[in-house]
Amino acid sequence: DGGITQSPKYLFRKEGQNVTLSCEQNLNHDAMYWYRQDPGQGLRLIYYSQIVNDFQKGDIAEGYSVSREKKESFPLTVTSAQKNPTAFYLCASINGQGPYQPQHFGDGTRLSIL
Amino acid sequence: AQKVTQAQTEISVVEKEDVTLDCVYETRDTTYYLFWYKQPPSGELVFLIRRNSFDEQNEISGRYSWNFQKSTSSFNFTITASQVVDSAVYFCALSDTGGSYIPTFGRGTSLIVHP
Numbered sequence: 001d002g003g004i005t006q007s008p009k010y011l012f013r014k015e016g017q018n019v020t021l022s023c024e025q026n027l028n029h030d031a032m033y034w035y036r037q038d039p040g041q042g043l044r045l046i047y048y049s050q051i052v053n054d055f056q057k058g059d060i061a062e063g064y065s066v067s068r069e070k071k072e073s074f075p076l077t078v079t080s081a082q083k084n085p086t087a088f089y090l091c092a093s094i095n096g097q098g099p100y101q102p103q104h105f106g107d108g109t110r111l112s113i114l
Numbered sequence: 115a116q117k118v119t120q121a122q123t124e125i126s127v128v129e130k131e132d133v134t135l136d137c138v139y140e141t142r143d144t145t146y147y148l149f150w151y152k153q154p155p156s157g158e159l160v161f162l163i164r165r166n167s168f169d170e171q172n173e174i175s176g177r178y179s180w181n182f183q184k185s186t187s188s189f190n191f192t193i194t195a196s197q198v199v200d201s202a203v204y205f206c207a208l209s210d211t212g213g214s215y216i217p218t219f220g221r222g223t224s225l226i227v228h229p
Contacts, residue, residue: 033216040123042205042221058216088157099209100147102164103217108157 002027006091006106012114013078013085021076021109023091030096032074033103036060037088046089049074078111086112116141118208120220127196128228135191135223137206143167146210148182148189149217153203165189196227 004025013019023032031050035043045058049068063082068074078085088110092103117140127133139148150162163173165182173180177194193200203224209217 040221043219045216048216090157090159092159099145099211099215099217100164100166101215102149102161103151103159104161105151105159110157 004091004093004104004106006089006109008109009107011109011111013111014114016080018077018079019085019111021078021089021091021111023074023076023106025072025074025091025093025104025106027093027095027104028071029093029104030071031094032068033092033094034058034064034066034074034076035090035092037090037108043090046076116143116146116208116210116218118206118218118220120204120206120223122223123221124224124226126226126228129197130195132192132194133196133225133227135193135204135206135225137189137191137220139187139189139206139208141208141210143210146208149207149209150180150189150191151205151207153205153222155202159205162191193225196225198227198229201225201227 007022033048034046037043044060046064047055047058047066049055052071055066055068065077088108090108091106094101119138146167148165151159153159170182179192181190203222205222206220207217
């Protein structure tokens with residue numbers, strides 16, 4: 001079955017450490033997104049990519065970095081510059097482009113500080 | 115700029131009650147799309163429905179129904195005869211043609227259905 005796979009499901013970060021969250025999709029979707037979810041805050045966009053080798057900052061990009069070297073992969077790195085990384089991170093993709101397309105989501109990675 | 119407001123943070127009902135989740139939106143576009151997603155405890159958001167701004171027909175799918183009213187900028191979601199499996203966080207989202215088609219999500223409504 002096609003879908004989005006996020007790994008790991010749970011991740012712990014030590015002070016000063018960078019960590020990378022994986023997002024892989026086999027849906028052949030062009031656009032991919034990273035969201036951060038905090039309790040009561042809804043979904044906030046971190047980065048998005050509409051084609052390979054191109055990505056754009058979202059609303060809360062500071063302290064995060066991404067790459068899009070392959071169509072199916074969009075890893076997110078949470079750097080030591082992100083001082084409050086504890087949150088639930090969701091990866092999403094869209095088939096094609098246009099505002100009418102619903103997003104497909106992975107089942108998330110929960111990141112905590114050690 | 116687009117905005118989605120889900121004023122109900124949490125709703126608690128007893129099984130078999132009907133429940134309505136409110137969604138109010140703001141956009142300057144005349145062409146836009148509204149979505150509802152369900153996030154069960156497992157974490158993955160699941161797409162439920164999409165509506166475009168030119169189609170104000172209400173929709174029913176089993177126990178779920180959606181009421182889209184442009185006059186009040188609302189896109190409300192009703193669950194009839196709620197069940198414990200309906201317990202989840204529900205998100206309303208808006209996508210318009212004004213930018214790069216990035217949807218704006220509301221903050222979500224947590225629905226708890228008690229047996």
